[in-house]
Amino acid sequence: MLKFILRRLGSSLLVLFGASILLFFLVVNSGDPLSDLRESQANNRDQLIATRIAYMDLDRPWYVRYFIWLQGLGGYLLGQGTLGTNRSGQQVADLLANAASSTLRLVVLATVLAIIIGVAVGIITAIRQYSGLDYAVTFLIFLFFSLPVFWAAVLLKEYMAIGYNNWIAEPTLNWALIIGLAVILGLALQAAMAGSLARRAFTFLATVAVVVLGAYLMFALDMWRNPRLGPVVQLVIGLAVAVGATALVTGLRNRSVLKAGLVTVALGMVGYYATYGILFANPNGWIIAGLAVITVLVGVLVGRLLGGFSQGSAVTVSVVTALVMGTAIIAEHMMNYWPALLRVKSRPISTIGSETPNLKADFWVLFLDKGTQLLLPTILLTIISVATYSRYTRSSMLEVSRQDYIRTARAKGLGERQVILKHAFRNSLIPITTIMAFDFAGLIGGAVITERVFGWKGMGELFATGLHQVDPAPVMAFFLVTGTAAVLMNLVADILYAVLDPRIRV
Amino acid sequence: MIPVSSSAQNTGRPAGGTAVVDLAEAEDIKLRENAGRSYSQGALVRKRFFRHKAAMVSLVVLTLVTLLAFTSIGFAGIPGWWDKSYTSAATIVNGGKPTLSLVPQFLGGEGLRWGEHPFGQESTGKDYFALVMRGTQQSMIIAAIVGLLSTVIGAAVGAISAYFGGWVDSVLMRLTDLIIVIPLLVLAAVLGQMASGLELGIIPLAVVLGLVSWTSLARLVRGEILSLREKEFVAAAVAMGAKPGRIIAKHLLPNTIGVIVVNATFAIAGAVLLETSLSYLGFGVTPPDSSLGLLISQYQNAFTTRPWLFWWPGMMILAIALSVNFLGDGLRDAFDPRQSGAHRRKRGFFSRRASVTEAGATTAGGLAAAPTARGAGLNDAPVDADGRPNQPHNTSGFGAGGGQGGL
Numbered sequence: 001m002l003k004f005i006l007r008r009l010g011s012s013l014l015v016l017f018g019a020s021i022l023l024f025f026l027v028v029n030s031g032d033p034l035s036d037l038r039e040s041q042a043n044n045r046d047q048l049i050a051t052r053i054a055y056m057d058l059d060r061p062w063y064v065r066y067f068i069w070l071q072g073l074g075g076y077l078l079g080q081g082t083l084g085t086n087r088s089g090q091q092v093a094d095l096l097a098n099a100a101s102s103t104l105r106l107v108v109l110a111t112v113l114a115i116i117i118g119v120a121v122g123i124i125t126a127i128r129q130y131s132g133l134d135y136a137v138t139f140l141i142f143l144f145f146s147l148p149v150f151w152a153a154v155l156l157k158e159y160m161a162i163g164y165n166n167w168i169a170e171p172t173l174n175w176a177l178i179i180g181l182a183v184i185l186g187l188a189l190q191a192a193m194a195g196s197l198a199r200r201a202f203t204f205l206a207t208v209a210v211v212v213l214g215a216y217l218m219f220a221l222d223m224w225r226n227p228r229l230g231p232v233v234q235l236v237i238g239l240a241v242a243v244g245a246t247a248l249v250t251g252l253r254n255r256s257v258l259k260a261g262l263v264t265v266a267l268g269m270v271g272y273y274a275t276y277g278i279l280f281a282n283p284n285g286w287i288i289a290g291l292a293v294i295t296v297l298v299g300v301l302v303g304r305l306l307g308g309f310s311q312g313s314a315v316t317v318s319v320v321t322a323l324v325m326g327t328a329i330i331a332e333h334m335m336n337y338w339p340a341l342l343r344v345k346s347r348p349i350s351t352i353g354s355e356t357p358n359l360k361a362d363f364w365v366l367f368l369d370k371g372t373q374l375l376l377p378t379i380l381l382t383i384i385s386v387a388t389y390s391r392y393t394r395s396s397m398l399e400v401s402r403q404d405y406i407r408t409a410r411a412k413g414l415g416e417r418q419v420i421l422k423h424a425f426r427n428s429l430i431p432i433t434t435i436m437a438f439d440f441a442g443l444i445g446g447a448v449i450t451e452r453v454f455g456w457k458g459m460g461e462l463f464a465t466g467l468h469q470v471d472p473a474p475v476m477a478f479f480l481v482t483g484t485a486a487v488l489m490n491l492v493a494d495i496l497y498a499v500l501d502p503r504i505r506v
Numbered sequence: 507m508i509p510v511s512s513s514a515q516n517t518g519r520p521a522g523g524t525a526v527v528d529l530a531e532a533e534d535i536k537l538r539e540n541a542g543r544s545y546s547q548g549a550l551v552r553k554r555f556f557r558h559k560a561a562m563v564s565l566v567v568l569t570l571v572t573l574l575a576f577t578s579i580g581f582a583g584i585p586g587w588w589d590k591s592y593t594s595a596a597t598i599v600n601g602g603k604p605t606l607s608l609v610p611q612f613l614g615g616e617g618l619r620w621g622e623h624p625f626g627q628e629s630t631g632k633d634y635f636a637l638v639m640r641g642t643q644q645s646m647i648i649a650a651i652v653g654l655l656s657t658v659i660g661a662a663v664g665a666i667s668a669y670f671g672g673w674v675d676s677v678l679m680r681l682t683d684l685i686i687v688i689p690l691l692v693l694a695a696v697l698g699q700m701a702s703g704l705e706l707g708i709i710p711l712a713v714v715l716g717l718v719s720w721t722s723l724a725r726l727v728r729g730e731i732l733s734l735r736e737k738e739f740v741a742a743a744v745a746m747g748a749k750p751g752r753i754i755a756k757h758l759l760p761n762t763i764g765v766i767v768v769n770a771t772f773a774i775a776g777a778v779l780l781e782t783s784l785s786y787l788g789f790g791v792t793p794p795d796s797s798l799g800l801l802i803s804q805y806q807n808a809f810t811t812r813p814w815l816f817w818w819p820g821m822m823i824l825a826i827a828l829s830v831n832f833l834g835d836g837l838r839d840a841f842d843p844r845q846s847g848a849h850r851r852k853r854g855f856f857s858r859r860a861s862v863t864e865a866g867a868t869t870a871g872g873l874a875a876a877p878t879a880r881g882a883g884l885n886d887a888p889v890d891a892d893g894r895p896n897q898p899h900n901t902s903g904f905g906a907g908g909g910q911g912g913l
Contacts, residue, residue, distance in 0.1 A: 015683045023688055023696065030699045142835070146827035148779060148799070150786045151820035154806050445689025449783055453806075464787055467695055475696075482689050 001498075008494060012487040021066060023479055024472055028062040033087065033470040055089045056471065069476060083480070084473035086466065092473045095462060100481060102354040103451065103458035105370075107443045110378050114385030115436065121386065122393025123425060124192050129398065133191035137390070144387040149380060149446070153453040156376050157351040165347035171224040173216070182211035225342060227335040234272055234328055238265035241324045245317045251417065256308035257317055264302050264318040268325035271295075279333045282363050288330065295326040334371070337364035341372075348372050352455035377450045384446070385439055392435050396428035403427070429500050437493035441486035554840040561836020564829035571825060575642035578635075590633035626814045628805065638818050641798035644791060645778050645826055648712045652777035655716025656723060657770040661762075663720065664727030665754045669735055679728075682721050693718045694780055698789040708797075711790055715777055723769045730762040764841030771834030775827045782823050798823050 032038075033056060037049050052058070057065045068084070075081030083092040125134045186207035190200040218224065242261030243252070250257045275291060299319035307314030341348060344361055349372050356369050400406065401424055409423045448460030459478050466474030534550055545553065555561060578588040625634040667678040685693065694715055701710035734740065735758065743753050759766070782799030784790030791797035798819040805815035 015680060015687055018680075019684050019687045022684060023693075026693075026696045026700065030696050031703050142828060142831050143824075146775065146779070146824055146831050148782050148786075148802070148820060148823045148827075150783065150799070150806070151802055151816075151823065154802075154809055154816065158809055442689060445691045448691055448695075449787065452787060463692065464695075467699060468788065470699075475692075479688065479692065482692070483687055486687055 005491065005495075008491060009487070012490065016483045016487060019483065020070075020476065020479065024066045024069065024476060025062060027467065027470065027472045027475050028065065030467065031470040033058065036469075051089075052087055055085055056087055065472070069473065073480075083477050086473050087469055087471045092477045095474065096459070096477045096481070099457060099459045099462045102456055103444065103447055103460065106374065106377055106381065106450070106456075106458070107440070107447055109374065110381035110385060111436075111440050111443060113378065113382045114389055114439075117382070118386040118389025119393050119432065121390040123397060123420070125390065126394045126397035126401070127420065128192065128194060131191055131194070133188065136188075136191075141387045141391055144383050147384070149384065149449045150453050152383075153376070153380055153450065156380060157454075160379075161349040161351050161376055165349055168224060168342070168348060169346065171219065173219050178212060178215045179208075182208040182215075185211055225339065227338055229328065229332040229335060231269070231272065234325065234332065235265070235269060237328050238268050238321060238325045242317065242321045245320045248417070248421065249317055250310055250313045251415070254310055254313070256306060257310055257314045260303050260306040260314040261317045261321050263306060264299060264321045265325065267298055267302065268322060268329075271298075271325075272329055275329065279329070280336070284363060292326060295322045298322055334364060334368055337362065337368060341365050341368045345369065349375060351376070354454075354456045354458070377454050377456070380450060381443060381446065385443065388435060388439060389432070393428065393432055396431045397424055400424050400428045426500070430497060433493045433496045433500065437486075437489040440489045441482055444482045444485060551840045555836055558836035558839055560832045561839075564832040564836070567825060568829045568833070571642060571822070571829075572646055575639050575646060579639045579643075581643060588636060588639070590636050625818050626812070628815055629808075634815065634818065637796045637801060638798070638822060640796040641801055641819055642822055642826070644708050644795075644797045645781060645823070647708055648715065648781045649774045649778050649826070649830070651709070651712035652716040652719060653770050653774040655713065656720040656773045656777075657766060659716070660720035660723030660769070661727050661759060661766055664724040664729075665731050665759055665762075667724070668728040668731035669750060669754055669758065678724075682724055685718060686721050690718060690780070691783065694784055695787065695789040698784045702790065702792050707795070708791060711781070711784075712777075715780060719773055719777060719780070723766065723773065726765050726769055727759075727762055730765055731758050734758055734761055764838075768834055768838045768841060771830055771837060775830040775834065778823065778827050778830065 034049055034052065037045060037052065040048070042048065057068060060068075072082040072084055081093075083096065086092055086095065121137060125137050128134055186204040189207045190203040193203050194200070195203075239262075242265050243258070246252055246254070246258045246261050252258060278287065296319055299322035300315055302322075303315030303318040304311055340362070344359065344365065345356060350356065354370070354373050355366075356373070359366060359369055361369075405427075406419060406423055409419045414423075444459070447458065448463055450456075451458045451460035452464060459481060462474045463478035466472070466478070533554065534545075579591070625638055628634055628637065663678050663682065667675045697714035697718065698711055701714050704710050740753060740757060743757050748757075781790055782797065782802070785792075785797040785799030786803040788803070791800050793800070801819040802816065805812070809816045
């Protein structure tokens with residue numbers, strides 16, 4: 001295993017090295033780095049040109065400049081490296097450090113959401129092949145594939161951000177919108193659940209009723225401007241997740257797994273009261289990260305202790321339950337500060353920037369501010385990735401469902417849940433893993449456009465500005481991040497292959 | 507491709523007593539029944555394609571858009587029927603509002619009307635219809651050149667790499683990895699900036715886009731040919747003294763035509779989106795020429811005041827990309843009906859109830875035939891409804907180490 005990883009890493013590094021030479025050569029030759037100064041009318045024009053030549057080593061051939069860049073990079077092995085300077089002499093490493101955090105925040109969140117939603121949609125459309133739902137989803141996926149990102153972004157800004165901002169100032173009930181949404185949701189849900197006509201009708205009517213009533217209640221309780229959850233809702237969420245996860249993973253008849261889930265809910269409620277003070281005051285990112293680690297550990301521990309013969313499933317159920325409850329607790333604290341955010345920022349979703357500049361406020365308000373700014377780009381990137389994931393999951397599930405072992409599993413008398421999740425889905429995960437490795441690196445590249453549209457100062461902006469100015473250092477810094485991400489994700493995919501299918505020996 | 511049992515013709519029911527091996531076969535039998543005569547493989551593919559409704563609608567839309575774009579403002583010096591130029595400014599009439607109206611008068615609209623400036627005017631008074639048509643032309647030219655170039659390069663690299671193997675394979679596949687590891691948009695942007703510096707119009711941009719977007723096809727073709735070259739007909743050709751060039755061109759590539767054609771359409775859709783993205787970012791088509799992406803970039807801030815400047819180019823991109831994608835889907839269904847959604851079947855794959863009632867011949871046959879239909883199946887790659895990653899993923903095992911899992 002270790003030998004394989006090292007060999008793989010070695011060949012990847014060679015490819016990365018070759019690609020960096022290619023890219024450097026192309027960037028250096030893509031235009032004239034002095035063109036803006038040549039047309040300049042400034043008195044000290046010659047001096048400006050001389051300074052820039054000095055900063056960018058323009059008096060040397062490209063391979064010497066590449067070598068200097070590589071030397072700076074190699075310096076990191078000795079602890080004193082540099083990524084070079086841009087044309088005005090700023091250290092690119094500093095620029096990158098600022099830019100990378102916002103881009104990675106965006107890309108990681110979008111990838112995680114896209115995998116969860118895309119895989120779920122893919123499985124459901126494969127199960128309900130050739131149904132109305134399948135056709136509708138297929139059409140939507142084609143639409144998303146063909147959507148120009150920058151164009152869709154402007155539409156999102158206009159109709160989601162500005163529309164929402166106008167509405168939140170003075171929320172009013174828009175019955176046409178609510179009923180329209182309820183009907184669409186009801187139709188989708190009844191198509192996904194399928195069954196007899198009576199069951200479909202029941203699903204549809206129940207969904208419509210729940211959505212309409214829920215919207216009315218949220219409005220009546222002033223939830224839009226003043227949202228809150230409270231312990232009862234937390235308990236209900238926890239119970240629903242524990243029971244639902246158990247039903248999916250092992251079925252409700254496995255009592256020890258169900259018990260593990262329920263104990264996790266109880267511990268979660270204890271945690272809710274225990275951390276309320278810490279989280280309410282003024283926490284920081286480290287506290288939340290620490291609590292997240294503790295949450296996962298508690299989940300693993302409970303699953304191990306109470307799982308009995310099905311420890312693995314019990315650990316899955318309790319970790320999922322613990323994580324969802326933890327997220328709900330964080331969400332409650334965020335909601336507590338929503339009115340505070342509205343006070344400092346009356347139009348919560350602004351269409352430009354990754355955070356509101358010069359906002360001096362509590363941790364939670366800043367957190368919420370970043371969250372609202374993240375919303376639109378994440379929706380955009382997620383929509384595009386979801387199309388890829390769901391399409392691949394669907395075709396891969398259909399491919400697997402033709403195999404002999406699926407028929408054998410049915411012949412043994414296994415339930416549909418086990419056939420679909422354990423025998424079909426597990427085996428269809430390998431191609432999905434490959435896509436995942438590609439998609440993540442591709443998304444960082446795609447973020448170039450998203451960042452431009454939403455005015456983020458991220459890595460994409462670093463790249464675009466660098467290329468416009470024919471300045472190789474920022475472009476190479478961007479490539480370093482995407483290239484490393486590609487190599488790492490492929491390595492992870494290779495290891496996952498072996499985990500998913502023991503026949504594959506790495 | 508797959509021998510059709512003659513008894514199926516006699517019994518009349520495809521799924522009757524005979525083992526129908528494959529969905530493609532079942533459909534071929536159905537076609538025979540209706541016509542009473544047999545078809546060649548190509549004719550069958552054509553028939554399946556023409557029955558794909560979405561693909562047919564897309565074909566019509568695409569043809570209309572192409573005709574409109576090239577006849578209206580003319581092309582390559584030949585004047586068209588539209589009298590306004592996309593370069594000359596004019597006085598703005600009525601705030602530049604579009605004069606096109608499609609709502610009839612009895613519905614409260616202004617009646618069917620084409621008008622002086624159907625798509626309106628931009629801020630210097632240029633006719634927006636002419637501008638959008640010019641952008642559409644650019645997109646079409648890009649699509650054609652990129653589709654051609656990336657298909658030729660990709661098929662050649664993939665075929666040569668797989669047929670010769672050894673160091674040729676290693677070198678070509680490492681070269682492919684080299685290009686894949688740089689994000690497509692980044693590579694295209696750098697090359698696009700180079701190409702727009704040449705000031706030779708759109709052609710250099712199209713060529714460089716073609717030079718970077720062949721990688722996924724190369725891998726797909728390589729996977730197909732790795733399994734094809736082990737077949738008997740190749741051994742026979744070698745025994746008869748055929749040269750490698752002839753074997754690749756006459757025996758191997760025609761057998762991968764399905765993968766190639768389908769991938770070409772998705773490459774075209776990808777190229778249209780890539781060009782508009784590059785022009786939006788400022789690395790593609792630059793003023794005074796026009797491109798759909800450039801138009802959106804210039805007028806995105808005018809959305810609230812003059813929305814038509816924003817809607818037309820976007821809808822045009824969407825129409826082109828969507829119809830090309832649907833065409834690709836139709837072609838895939840025609841070449842490989844196993845993945846098809848074109849014809850509705852009662853038996854869902856996962857519905858237990860259905861497989862019980864319809865058990866026996868169809869199910870058993872279908873399952874048993876799946877592996878053989880995929881041949882030695884080193885790299886069965888369902889080409890999917892997307893142009894983006896299009897990565898050969900083999901479901902039957904982990905075969906082509908470097909090529910598949912590489913970078």
